[in-house]
Amino acid sequence: MKRILYIVVVFISLCGCNDSFLDRLPETSLVTEKFFNSPSDLALFVNKLYLSESPQYWDIGTDNVVASEKDEMLDLIRGNITPATVGGWNWGQVRELNYFLDNAGRAEGDQALIDHYIGIVRMLRGKEYYELVKRYSDVPWYDHVLSDTDIDELYKPQDSRLFVMDKIMEDLRFGCKHILPDLKGRVTYTQWYAYGLLARIALHEGTFRKYHTELGLESTADKFLEEAVSACEKIMENTAEFDIYTDGGVNEAYRNLFASNNLSKCKEMILYKDFDNEALIRHDASMHVFAYTTNLSRSLMESYLVKKDEKAVPFSSVENYQTKTFIETFADRDPRYAQTFMYPGYIRPGDAKPFVPNMNLGGYPQIKFVSKDASQNQWGCSYTDLPLMRLGEILLIYAEAKAELGTLTQPDLDKSINKLRKRVGMPDMVLSDLVADPVLEQQYPNVTGGMRNAILEIRRERRVELACEGFRQDDLMRWKVGKLLELPQGAYIAKINDVFDVTGDGVTDVGIFLNSKAVKPIYKKKICYYLEEENGEKTSISLSEGDHGYIILTNDVENPKKFEEPKYYYFPIPQGERITNPNLKETNFW
Numbered sequence: 061m062k063r064i065l066y067i068v069v070v071f072i073s074l075c076g077c078n079d080s081f082l083d084r085l086p087e088t089s090l091v092t093e094k095f096f097n098s099p100s101d102l103a104l105f106v107n108k109l110y111l112s113e114s115p116q117y118w119d120i121g122t123d124n125v126v127a128s129e130k131d132e133m134l135d136l137i138r139g140n141i142t143p144a145t146v147g148g149w150n151w152g153q154v155r156e157l158n159y160f161l162d163n164a165g166r167a168e169g170d171q172a173l174i175d176h177y178i179g180i181v182r183m184l185r186g187k188e189y190y191e192l193v194k195r196y197s198d199v200p201w202y203d204h205v206l207s208d209t210d211i212d213e214l215y216k217p218q219d220s221r222l223f224v225m226d227k228i229m230e231d232l233r234f235g236c237k238h239i240l241p242d243l244k245g246r247v248t249y250t251q252w253y254a255y256g257l258l259a260r261i262a263l264h265e266g267t268f269r270k271y272h273t274e275l276g277l278e279s280t281a282d283k284f285l286e287e288a289v290s291a292c293e294k295i296m297e298n299t300a301e302f303d304i305y306t307d308g309g310v311n312e313a314y315r316n317l318f319a320s321n322n323l324s325k326c327k328e329m330i331l332y333k334d335f336d337n338e339a340l341i342r343h344d345a346s347m348h349v350f351a352y353t354t355n356l357s358r359s360l361m362e363s364y365l366v367k368k369d370e371k372a373v374p375f376s377s378v379e380n381y382q383t384k385t386f387i388e389t390f391a392d393r394d395p396r397y398a399q400t401f402m403y404p405g406y407i408r409p410g411d412a413k414p415f416v417p418n419m420n421l422g423g424y425p426q427i428k429f430v431s432k433d434a435s436q437n438q439w440g441c442s443y444t445d446l447p448l449m450r451l452g453e454i455l456l457i458y459a460e461a462k463a464e465l466g467t468l469t470q471p472d473l474d475k476s477i478n479k480l481r482k483r484v485g486m487p488d489m490v491l492s493d494l495v496a497d498p499v500l501e502q503q504y505p506n507v508t509g510g511m512r513n514a515i516l517e518i519r520r521e522r523r524v525e526l527a528c529e530g531f532r533q534d535d536l537m538r539w540k541v542g543k544l545l546e547l548p549q550g551a552y553i554a555k556i557n558d559v560f561d562v563t564g565d566g567v568t569d570v571g572i573f574l575n576s577k578a579v580k581p582i583y584k585k586k587i588c589y590y591l592e593e594e595n596g597e598k599t600s601i602s603l604s605e606g607d608h609g610y611i612i613l614t615n616d617v618e619n620p621k622k623f624e625e626p627k628y629y630y631f632p633i634p635q636g637e638r639i640t641n642p643n644l645k646e647t648n649f650w
Contacts, residue, residue: 116530174256183235404564410434422550
């Protein structure tokens with residue numbers, strides 16, 4: 061794999077595959093003549109696309125985090141985005157993929173291998189187009205590179221979501237049929253990734269159509285859910301290649317998935333991004349996620365189940381759950397909680413003593429994706445491999461799609477959700493035992509029908525298992541529960557002007573005070589946070605009840621977020637684009 065990376069760098073330097081280059085690339089260019097003649101030429105192009113993959117390691121812009129980090133979704137629901145200010149409507153990637161597809165037919169050699177690379181690029185075109193559909197719903201469909209003489213196509217209006225989704229699914233199915241299955245260390249696009257991507261997109265589209273009644277497409281939802289199930293089954297049946305990772309046991313295996321320097325032999329991986337210290341291929345995940353500009357939220361914390369009497373019960377069933385201290389929240393919880401959230405007494409590799417949470421960020425630091433190697437916990441120094449798709453996601457897609465179709469059975473749960481629970485030693489989900497959780501009912505009020513309790517519990521499981529992997533925002537959008545974005549909260553603080561223990565050693569560490577004048581002399585050596593500056597102005601944090609309650613960002617109080625239904629499930633088209641092409645219609649509800 062490392063040798064391939066160097067070859068691709070040479071290819072990129074020769075053809076300069078960036079959007080501005082592609083926009084001006086003539087069909088008769090030297091690049092086309094030199095690089096589309098054989099399967100190996102096609103491989104160079106495709107490998108470059110793999111290098112551009114961006115693994116996700118946090119849930120910025122969702123109800124899973126308390127964040128000061130700037131995010132487009134947060135700007136949207138604060139009313140800061142309009143057609144005059146919005147970005148997006150970018151077509152460079154679509155044009156690049158179409159450029160390949162326009163020229164790949166020139167290659168000579170093993171036709172199965174040629175079709176393999178064409179299948180990869182068609183699959184990625186489907187993926188790229190779905191990002192546009194999620195953002196705008198209706199978009200113009202282009203399946204070839206346009207020139208400046210293609211006036212009718214350049215200035216055409218959007219095609220319907222129905223039409224574009226049919227084209228996307230055609231691309232994805234072509235990929236499933238023609239991409240070769242050889243995993244090759246799990247760092248190349250394979251037939252298995254194609255099945256997984258089809259399942260991911262089909263679940264999203266099926267549930268989006270089911271819950272977004274404003275589109276009037278509810279009757280077309282099931283066909284996508286059925287296709288998601290079928291694609292998942294292809295992967296789940298291949299037990300020789302894929303299985304849930306358990307190295308490290310119930311208290312380490314889950315976190316190890318996200319702190320490994322080498323995932324090549326991990327059977328849970330369908331595709332991962334390969335990083336390498338010696339080749340200077342690194343990332344900043346460890347630094348970004350650990351108390352930099354975000355912490356995790358109270359809402360996510362409460363999603364983790366509690367083990368009680370050999371059963372898994374909601375945290376909300378615990379007496380006085382709403383006022384549990386930071387330390388108390390960890391008692392008898394799903395082990396994924398302490399492998400995602402920083403636990404009391406956690407010592408970050410390289411530090412000499414337990415880390416004290418930053419209350420200005422909410423008080424719940426994230427340790428999922430933080431390296432266990434001290435040398436990697438610096439900017440630009442992380443080289444842990446990062447998942448792009450794993451079996452855990454596929455099992456969750458399968459269970460959710462079956463539940464939404466109303467066909468979920470206990471055997472279905474046993475080969476999906478319960479495999480994930482067994483990894484961490486949690487009791488099985490038993491379909492006949494499921495009862496309504498009032499917290500989930502409040503979060504997802506539009507879920508109805510005989511499978512309601514199963515759907516709600518699967519959503520909980522998905523949130524917990526895939527926390528901080530970049531899925532949450534899409535999930536909230538497709539389930540039509542954007543209101544959950546409005547006011548994320550952090551840890552509970554029993555009272556101000558006092559100190560408390562967060563490291564679990566019985567010694568107080570930190571306190572939140574009204575202001576510096578409220579700090580007693582005996583607390584001067586503790587870590588102190590304030591609700592007011594000396595001049596009386598509010599600091600960056602407040603408490604939900606004034607002198608106690610959950611930590612909230614003052615900006616969320618003074619500049620509240622309001623999710624407008626159904627408008628904010630879509631983005632407007634930039635004003636300049638509609639001036640350039642008057643045939644484009646503004647996005648529905650804008």
